[in-house]
Amino acid sequence: MFLSVDAxxxxxxxxxxxxxxxxxxxxxxxxxxxxxxxxxxVAGDLGVNLNTIAVAYRELQDxxxxxxxxxxxxxxxxRSAQGAGEGELRKPLRTALTGFVLARFSDREIVALVRxxxxxxRQKGGTL
Amino acid sequence: MFLSVDAxxxxxxxxxxxxxxxxxxxxxxxxxxxxxxxxxxVAGDLGVNLNTIAVAYRELQDxxxxxxxxxxxxxxxxRSAQGAGEGELRKPLRTALTGFVLARFSDREIVALVRxxxxxxRQKGGTL
Amino acid sequence: MFLSVDAxxxxxxxxxxxxxxxxxxxxxxxxxxxxxxxxxxVAGDLGVNLNTIAVAYRELQDxxxxxxxxxxxxxxxxRSAQGAGEGELRKPLRTALTGFVLARFSDREIVALVRxxxxxxRQKGGTL
Amino acid sequence: MFLSVDAxxxxxxxxxxxxxxxxxxxxxxxxxxxxxxxxxxVAGDLGVNLNTIAVAYRELQDxxxxxxxxxxxxxxxxRSAQGAGEGELRKPLRTALTGFVLARFSDREIVALVRxxxxxxRQKGGTL
DNA sequence: GTGGTCTAGACCACG
DNA sequence: GTGGTCTAGACCACC
Numbered sequence: 001m002f003l004s005v006d007a008x009x010x011x012x013x014x015x016x017x018x019x020x021x022x023x024x025x026x027x028x029x030x031x032x033x034x035x036x037x038x039x040x041x042v043a044g045d046l047g048v049n050l051n052t053i054a055v056a057y058r059e060l061q062d063x064x065x066x067x068x069x070x071x072x073x074x075x076x077x078x079r080s081a082q083g084a085g086e087g088e089l090r091k092p093l094r095t096a097l098t099g100f101v102l103a104r105f106s107d108r109e110i111v112a113l114v115r116x117x118x119x120x121x122r123q124k125g126g127t128l
Numbered sequence: 129m130f131l132s133v134d135a136x137x138x139x140x141x142x143x144x145x146x147x148x149x150x151x152x153x154x155x156x157x158x159x160x161x162x163x164x165x166x167x168x169x170v171a172g173d174l175g176v177n178l179n180t181i182a183v184a185y186r187e188l189q190d191x192x193x194x195x196x197x198x199x200x201x202x203x204x205x206x207r208s209a210q211g212a213g214e215g216e217l218r219k220p221l222r223t224a225l226t227g228f229v230l231a232r233f234s235d236r237e238i239v240a241l242v243r244x245x246x247x248x249x250r251q252k253g254g255t256l
Numbered sequence: 257m258f259l260s261v262d263a264x265x266x267x268x269x270x271x272x273x274x275x276x277x278x279x280x281x282x283x284x285x286x287x288x289x290x291x292x293x294x295x296x297x298v299a300g301d302l303g304v305n306l307n308t309i310a311v312a313y314r315e316l317q318d319x320x321x322x323x324x325x326x327x328x329x330x331x332x333x334x335r336s337a338q339g340a341g342e343g344e345l346r347k348p349l350r351t352a353l354t355g356f357v358l359a360r361f362s363d364r365e366i367v368a369l370v371r372x373x374x375x376x377x378r379q380k381g382g383t384l
Numbered sequence: 385m386f387l388s389v390d391a392x393x394x395x396x397x398x399x400x401x402x403x404x405x406x407x408x409x410x411x412x413x414x415x416x417x418x419x420x421x422x423x424x425x426v427a428g429d430l431g432v433n434l435n436t437i438a439v440a441y442r443e444l445q446d447x448x449x450x451x452x453x454x455x456x457x458x459x460x461x462x463r464s465a466q467g468a469g470e471g472e473l474r475k476p477l478r479t480a481l482t483g484f485v486l487a488r489f490s491d492r493e494i495v496a497l498v499r500x501x502x503x504x505x506r507q508k509g510g511t512l
Numbered sequence: 513g514t515g516g517t518c519t520a521g522a523c524c525a526c527g
Numbered sequence: 528g529t530g531g532t533c534t535a536g537a538c539c540a541c542c
Contacts, residue, residue, distance in 0.1 A: 007323065007325070008323075009219070012325075012326055012327075012540080012541060012542090013325075013541080013542075014540095014541075014542085019223050019226070022226050022227075022230060023222070023226050025230065026226045026229040026230050048542080049541095049542050051541090051542065052541080052542055055541085055542090065230075079232070082230055082231075083227075083230050083231035083232060084227060084230075084231055085231070086231070086233075086241075088227075089224070089227045089228055089231060090241070090245070091137075092220065092223065092224040092227065093224040093225075093227075093228075093241065093242070093245060094151070094245050094249075095147050095220065095224075096217070096220040096221040096223075096224045097221075097242065097245050097246060097249065098147070098150050098151050098154045098249065099150075099212060099216075099217045099220065100217055100221075101154040101246070101249050101250070102150060102153065102154050102193075102210055102211050102212075103210075103211035103212055103213070103214070103217060104207075104211060105214075107243075107246050107250070110242070110246060111239060111242060111243065111246075113214075113218070113221065114221070114225065114238070114239060114242050115235075115239065117218070117221060117222050117225050118225060118229070118235050118238060118239075121222075121225065121226060121229050122229075122235070140516080140517055140518085141517080141518075142517080142518090166528085166529065166530085167529080167530065168528095168529085168530090176518080176519090177518060177519050177520070178519095178520095178521095178530095179518075179519075179520090180517085180518065180519085182530070182531075182532095183517090183518095185530080186530095186531090190318055195391065195392075196530070197391070197526085197527085197529090197530085198396055198525065198526045198527075198529070198530055198531070199525075199526030199527035199528080199529050199530070200526080200527065200529065200530085201528095201529060201530080202529095202530085265475075268531080268532055268533085269532080269533075270532080270533090275479050275482070278482050278483075278486060279478070279482050281486065282482045282485040282486050294513085294514065294515080295514080295515065296513095296514085296515090304533080304534090305533060305534050305535070306515095306534095306535095306536095307533075307534075307535090308532080308533065308534085310515070310516075310517095311532090311533095313515080314515095314516090321486075324515070325514090325515085325541085325542085326514075326515055326516070326540065326541045326542075327513080327514050327515070327540075327541030327542035328514065328515085328541080328542060329513095329514060329515080330514095330515085335488075338486055338487075339486050339487035339488060340483060340486075340487055341487070342487070342489075342497075344483075345480070345483045345484055345487060346497070346501070347393070348476065348479065348480040348483065349480040349481075349484075349497065349498070349501060350407070350501050350505075351403050351476065351480075352473070352476040352477040352479075352480045353477075353498065353501050353502060353505065354403070354406050354407050354410045354505060355406075355468060355472075355473045355476065355477075356473055356477075357410040357502070357505050357506075358406060358409065358410050358449075358466055358467050358468075359466075359467035359468055359469070359470070359473060360463070360467060361470075363499075363502050363506070366498070366502060367495060367498060367499065367502075369470075369474070369477065370477070370481065370494070370495060370498050371491075371495065373474070373477060373478050373481050374481060374485070374491050374494060374495075377478075377481065377482060377485050378485070378491070396525080396526060396527085397526080397527075398525095398526075398527085432527080433526095433527050434527095435526090435527060436526080436527055439526085439527085
């Protein structure tokens with residue numbers, strides 16, 4: 001699969017999986033209606049506990065990004081069901097930007113990095 | 129004081145304090161050499177335990193943002209000692225931007241929000 | 257376990273634990289990838305509070321000597337991530353040597369003691 | 385005076401003063417019977433609180449390195465009264481050496497550094 | 513099971 | 528006054 005986890009990442013494993021799936025959806029690698037790999041397969045590929053992946057999938061469902069159908073696996077939800085409000089999104093953005101400001105990046109550099117990240121997220125289909 | 133914590137925030141209290149102090153430094157509200165309020169005062173103002181703030185101050189010291197001396201208080205460290213590398217900063221930025229993309233913000237909208245946040249961070253002196 | 261704390265030692269308990277773990281790593285008793293005993297077990301063995309050990313483990317993580325993952329335990333980190341610069345190491349060495357000089361040990365005696373300590377540290381595998 | 389304190393040093397101020405005086409005695413810059421500068425003068429020179437220096441002098445007296453005579457200031461004590469037993473000296477030595485081992489210094493390098501430090505301590509009269 | 517966070521409250525060390 | 532350390536004990540998050 002195209003997911004990966006990194007032991008040196010500060011985020012817990014299940015969070016890395018959630019963020020990874022979200023990125024894949026944002027990039028269009030995973031499109032509406034497409035099935036996600038089974039919990040069992042992801043756990044095997046990443047070498048982590050089944051439970052960890054199950055928790056991740058469950059939270060993805062709670063947030064409206066996937067629909068888990070009993071026995072039939074998980075599929076990417078309709079786009080209308082996805083996404084959060086601007087309010088909750090601003091806090092992590094501000095925290096991320098604060099880091100760059102403290103590291104003395106200029107506004108131009110920061111905006112350039114933002115555009116670069118957006119370009120990467122936007123390339124429809126991605127590096128499947 | 130100018131710090132605040134929010135029980136509904138997913139971040140632990142001590143992390144909220146850390147991020148809050150970093151924002152204040154980034155905005156220039158707290159400048160090099162300025163003393164931070166005492167652990168006791170912050171704890172009292174925010175209504176949290178002394179230890180929680182002490183942990184936050186300790187981590188801020190470990191990250192090089194403040195200098196804490198035992199019987200004296202904590203002061204904002206020299207800027208040269210602060211900041212992180214680009215590597216650790218990109219991951220939270222990407223995660224934050226992914227949220228906006230999933231919420232179907234356009235690139236123009238996102239960049240505008242980024243500029244808005246940067247402008248707020250950059251007004252030296254801030255809303256003291 | 258092979259750790260111990262001493263109430264008559266001037267160092268705080270958590271520091272004694274940190275230094276003890278570092279010694280075990282230096283001696284090769286704890287090798288890269290090996291799990292450390294759980295916080296609860298160490299706390300029980302040494303008869304100190306859970307939090308005290310948790311603080312020690314956290315600092316060991318911050319210094320790069322161990323990797324602590326939430327629901328999993330703590331494991332000895334890759335050696336490349338460990339170690340400090342010569343600068344920070346000289347000061348405690350000078351202080352230690354000053355003590356011997358003041359106690360009127362000769363240079364030969366001091367160097368012999370140093371070799372003796374190094375020999376003890378170097379016997380890979382140690383007195384497991 | 386020949387003492388100095390360093391804000392970036394992790395040791396508390398009073399400990400830096402104590403270690404500094406001990407070094408001066410070890411190096412022979414301060415010899416038996418010689419007067420130490422007054423508490424007031426040291427405090428002024430270093431820009432620290434009077435109390436801090438007074439505490440340092442008192443501990444130096446308790447350890448037998450100086451004799452404080454009321455109203456007459458402090459003088460370096462007779463050498464026979466100074467020094468600690470080998471037992472208490474080994475622990476800091478071991479901790480210091482552990483740091484070098486973890487930073488992957490070879491035994492030869494470490495012994496060379498030890499000899500270098502000893503040479504500096506031994507130059508009688510010092511850089512007065 | 514693991515470690516993480518937080519509280520309440522005590523006592524010590526430092527300036 | 529300041530921050531540092533430690534305890535007891537609770538509850539949560541992660542695997």
